[in-house]
Amino acid sequence: MLSLKEITKNYVVGDTTVKALKGVSIDFRENEFVSILGQSGCGKTTLLNIIGGLDRYTDGDLNINGKSTKDFKDADWDSYRNHSIGFVFQSYNLIPHQTVLANVELALTLSGVPKAERRKRAIDALTQVGLGDQLSKKPNQMSGGQMQRVAIARALVNDPDILLADEPTGALDTETSVQIMEILKNISKDKLIIMVTHNPELAEKYSSRIIRLLDGKVTDDSDPYNANAVNEEKSAAEKKKERKKLKTSMNFLTALSLSRNNLMTKKARTLLTSFAGSIGIIGIALILSISNGVQVYIDQVQSDTLSTYPLTIEQTTASVGEIMSMMAEDREASRDHDMDKVYSQNQMARMINTLMQETKVNNLEKFKTFLDENKEIKTLTSDIKYGYATTLNVFKADTSEGAYQVNPSQVLMDMGYLSETQMMGMSMGGAKGSPMRGMDVWNEMIDNDDLIKSQYDIIAGRMPEKYSETVLIVDKYNEINDYILYSLGILDSSEINGIVRKAITGEEVKLNNEQHSYTYDELLDLKFKVVPTTDFYRKKDGVWEDMKDDYDYMVDVVDKGLEVSVVGILRPNDDAAATSINGGIAYKHELMEYLVNEVKDSEIVKEQQENPDIDVFSGLKFKGENDEENEQPKDTETEEPQKEEEPTAEETVTQSAPAAGMPELSDEQLAALMAGEKPEGMSDEEFTAMMAQMSAEAPAAEMPELSDEQLAALMAGQLPEGMTEEEAAAYMAQGGNKEQMQELTDMGMNAMGGLDMGSLMSGSGDFMGGLTDAQKEFLASLSDEQLAMMQGMITETTQQNLDQLANSGKFSNTTYDANMVVLGYATLENPSSINIYPKDFASKERIIELIDEYNDNAEEADEIEYTDIVGVMMSSVTSIINAISYVLIAFVAISLVVSSIMIGIITYISVLERTKEIGILRSIGASKRDISRVFNAETVIVGAVAGILGVGLSYLLTIPINAIIAHLTTVPMRAAIPYAAAGILVLISILLTLVAGLFPSRIAAKKDPVIALRTE
Template identity: 35%
Template sequence: MLQLKDITKTYTTGEFTQVALNNVNLSFRKNEFVAILGPSGSGKTTCLNVIGGLDHYDSGDLIINGKSTKFFKNPEWDAYRNNSIGFIFQSYNLITHLSIIDNVEMGMTLSGVSAKLKHQKALEALERVGLKEHIHKKPNQLSGGQMQRVAIARALANNPDIILADEPTGALDTATSEQIMELIEEIAQDKLVIMVTHNAELAERYADRIVKFKDGHVVDDSNPYGSVINEFGYKLKKTSMSFSTALKLSGKNISKKMWRTILTAFASSIGIIGIALILSLSSGFQKQIDKFQRDALSEFPIIISQSAMNMDEESINKMRNNSLANQKEYTNEKKVFLYDPAETSIAHTNIFTEDYLDYIKAIDPSICNNIGYTRLVGMNLLRKINGEIKPVSMAIGINVASGGEMDMQTMSASMTNMTSMNGIGLTSYPETLGKSSESYLEKNYDLLAGSYPSDETGLVLVVDNQNRVDYNVLKNLGFTVDNVDSIDFEEIVGTELKLITNDDYYTETELGSFIPGNNYDTMYESKDSITLKITGIIRLKSSVSLGVLGNGIAYSDKLVQRITNNANKSEIVMAQREADYNVMTMEQLDEASKSAFLTYLGGNPTPFMIFLYPSSFEAKDAVLNYLNAYNIGKAEKDTIIYTDLASTITKMTSGIMNAITLVLIAFAAISLIVSLIMIGIITYISVLERTKEIGVLRALGARKKDISRVFNAETFIIGSCSGFLGITIAYLLTIPANIIIENMTDLPNVAQLNPLHALALVVISVILTLIGGTIPAKMAAKKDPVEALRTE
């Protein structure tokens, strides 16, 4: 038989094919059936391997219709095998996991024949070899003769120029051999058939021409031809395998190893399951946190206070320039810089100008529903109790029920408490902006008795969830609380108070000081006094997590504004403006104390604090942008700084949750690395199992990249199955996880798998498996097709 090194040149010209063997030229007509004989039992490589392996051996030129192949590249050899050569192998070399019609179609698939046409040609080829009724069977369901007929049909289907038959009857019995030889003889009527055989009798019986070899030399040629004329213009049609074809090949191969594939996919999905569960719990808990924050923190106002605050220069610059609000500058220096925080800290005091107050009032109601003010203005109150008129009091600014009369010390403590926000206990309820049908009280507080206030003269009593209130609140209003543990609603609702003007309430002494008067009847009946009434009792709604009103008496800011308007030109206020001492106690006052006392008397209408209530948690950012916009271009002393407690709490909780999630994902990701290695091993095993298939595909004209694509398709299928399996299992596991969590924490549906997370994890699974299978796939592509075909 022939060795690869024996083939030096082959020429295909018109109706002739010429093979040069050690410079001995042999010419064949295209319709000749030629048998090439060698010593029986030599065990050397057959002529089949010449065509299958020419791209691996430097054995001279192959001239195809006048075109030299000296500089052919691998894809061109692949195209030549596909376009011009049809192989009939001794051992059939059918792809066992494909049906026989898929086997026959494979060569045409590689040459780009349409699905409809290749199916039609495959049926015609199978009908020609008598197997049309077996088209859906697998090779292992056929006899040896039938499998050889499939191999012949595959060789014919793509209409090649030459049919190469390597011992086509070597594995068949005598009767079947004769049937196959008769079929090959029929094919030789319109094709050049070159058959390599040891069987001289078979060659003598069927061949038109017999070329005999011995020790690599031609020893006999039964019908030699003369020289041939070269023709030019021969073109090759490039071969290719689509990814869908590669998926089909790999899918059918995988289906034969279903349980191994399922176990591999499950093992690979463990990391995906872990990460999916972590993300489900993380996103679920984050949603619960966000919901709680929206419920609880949506009522957290943005606070703007006149009190001094220590802030670093960077924070002030952020508020002065909105463009810097979300930016931080980082240094690239390899040094640690030392600084004294005291030197960079600035004691800043907000100055509320009329311009700024008007700017706040002009805020868009769609982003800010309510505005509240805290004005530390005292109230001169009287109440008729059992026919006797007595002075009473209630908290101002914040509820300080146990303090009795609001003196300077109590007022100072109130400011401290409000500034630090140790408790939200405002006495003035926010004003509703825009055309909302519901007031702030109606939206956030249930009415237990009476009615909501209809104007600024209406007061409400705020109680806690157990209807409790500090006894001092009612005691200071003149109610009898000794030896009493409760008071009926109707005894409180409808209670009237008289708000007395400064001029009626304070009397100037001969020494020029002012003292509260004691003629309460006259004050009470004065035409300038204002009647206040407790219209209702309210309680925070169960759906609202945080209330801003303290338990006690709450009133409208409009009432305080009315007080300041009346008090602005009162005698005590005008006297205090001119004096540098307390006009009541005659003690010297510094500027801060004088301003505070003047505010208490109603001589300063500027609010001490402003509270902005965003319309929603999401609208808070728009409110902050609005506040920042005021500071753009302002001098440092004119900058207004605010406090956003909700943002601070949100960033802290989300940061903790993100850190926990990242740590857990890092641990779960280790299993993904293990999966990647395992996929590489499984793909390598598949390469070893499918080595002969690689040789068959290469002989049919598949390129190296097509072989690589076949195994990439296999890892793609495994990766996709792994991803979807992992996501499915993780989703199912969220059901018992939610039941357990709800029983332990009363939080329903915490574990929620985000569809985007699920999709991302499937993509990650596919990418990792493709990476894991890359090296084995490249190894498969580099396999020698001749060696691959020899593999059993």
């Protein structure tokens, strides 16, 4: 079965070739106990290693079961050692960090034997050598004889054909040596045992055949055997021995077990090694924690900023961004003039041209469809908010003292800052950019609960879930601006009635500065009523009349309105760089959708839609393009419109009476009316209406200019000195001297326009600047009605009344579109504004690209113009963030390189320490790949421990780091390692150690097993 044919083995040592074996030819029987004797250096161990496949012969041939081994590959030799050979060494060569049972099981593990069978066979082998009760001991807990028995059990467990014993009793006492030899003799009954020994007595006593070597040659063979001369049939046992080639394989779990047990025998060193490997991981983790903290802060700032300054698209818009870009370009542009003078920078013409050219009407209905259908934009945004022209009319739910409107806020009107007409204009939208548009305290919240929760803490109640639920916003000190309290009717608005007029006239303004406090339950008990604008009108005599001044009607309307309640109180958290809600009450978008649908489905809107040519408020026809020309009679000769002669004042009064539906006036009544007195028999309402028509229809006669004292007396209802009653009445009827009244109007506008809202809110400010003493005295003398008259002149209501009277009985002085705006009509498909809230600046840039792509594919009329003020101001932020990221990446890369080099060195040291283990594993059939796998497993374990240790220490280190950051800065930035990043760091640590260990493990795999076994 085993035959050596002219085996030679040469070793090259420097320039010298040493011939260890010189043409050795030996045939061995299937089962016999062969002892090889000889002096030291005669080639005994070399011969044994060649037979065992640990060493390669230089020349000759080794036949196994009649098969030559000349063409054997490494895998063939590995399989041969694992399945056909069992080694018993003088120094036992047990793996010290494995138990007795694990040492014996190892050969079976390499054979791929299942765990249950492997354990059973290992126990049987140990029981056979008398160690069935020593399974859990480690080799260092046993005597030399016991360790040699373990080695024999390991050699036998895989049922090999040949057992090779290299001085098995060399380290044992006589009694133990005899026990070992008895075991080997019993084994030789079924197997071939080849033993190398220096003890001829044991050899002669126990061996069935003795071969002597001298200087690499066989000098004597006590029982020679010639395999070629034996022609007997192979026995069944021999046939059984003809096994097909089997492969050895150590799975990674086994390699992990070997390495884990080895590392556990050196816990302190393993821990220190892992700590050394974790230094790089700690550096990476801390950099990532700070980077993550900075990035989280930057993301929060971006998200918060963009939630306050979204991409804004209005139906009618001017490109503010274009203007700012133009100004920025001018600042950066090079100059070619000298620096010895000061030069003008001519931007006004370009700015005006840009405004004129860039102002356009956006088709938001079509663009909304694009946004709804584009899935990518939804992933890039925190929310997309659609605004509508519908006014949110909110009243206090308690109508016991009448209907009090809290939105649009009535505070400015109560203060005397604005007239009712101006307030109505504001409620219908106002001019874009007007500071008054931000004075309402009801704000729509963005539809992103996560973003809101990141900016606000819920200090009481909960977030709204239905459209009839709202939240109250307080500041970071749990305070609410008293303007909001007055607006919501929580504070009595009567305290601020007329304070602006008083301030203008020089009166001392005193407000109650007592700081009020409210419990959470009190604020959560707030109830309001939402009423559609269309409910303010009632149909009477075929037309719709405005009922806002009807006390009982408005109370009834408010009582029937939608009840809205406050269900939560929010406070900005400390980490919020900006907030998405201005303050006051925040409501869900669904509330506006409810209002839009209510207005759309109202009777008055439907009637106006069904009769687009008729004004539902007057019953008159809307004026068409040709109506103004057709309404005037033409001269029969010239075909030009006839010019009507202006009537006298008396003719005006006489003609006005029938037009107003009043009776004919007598001469006495007419005289009294011209004198400014109420005629006998005329009611107050008729007198007021007649005076209004007189002022509107009377011919514009030139009135004398009055002194400030005369004008003040006249406005106070007194007869000015130097004027007759007729002159005073005519002056009032005509509206005064045009230039003087214009001056008064300008004065009022200047006074009102110069009023600073910030100063008003804080109770400070010079409201009297620019007024003369006479003007102050004049304003102080005005009654509320007269002040309203002056405000009416400022807002040009006089001109509106003139227009209405001019068209009286002919055409409506308004239009269909204007009526729909007054009613607050809108459709959900066609918003009046769109606010797009990007998640961050990168998302914003991508959204802009998508909008640009939309514009490229749209017709010119459908192209969208948007406003991106933050984009212009913050264009450099992305570059800064990228620069910081690149610097951090560079630090991380350096740390990775250092960590990898250090781990590679540590792994190489482990290879040097475990060299003998490499020889042992190779002797029982482990392949080079298995050896690599063992050390790769060790690097994986070290890498995992290093990663976990590094991440754990990094988490601990973030505590003092955050304390230092909080102490040194006010920035709410906190270093933190995300859990996902922590897991990735551990994986990176494992991967790095694995990569770093590839070279040392390859060195380990290439080690000569014979040399490795000799290493101590």
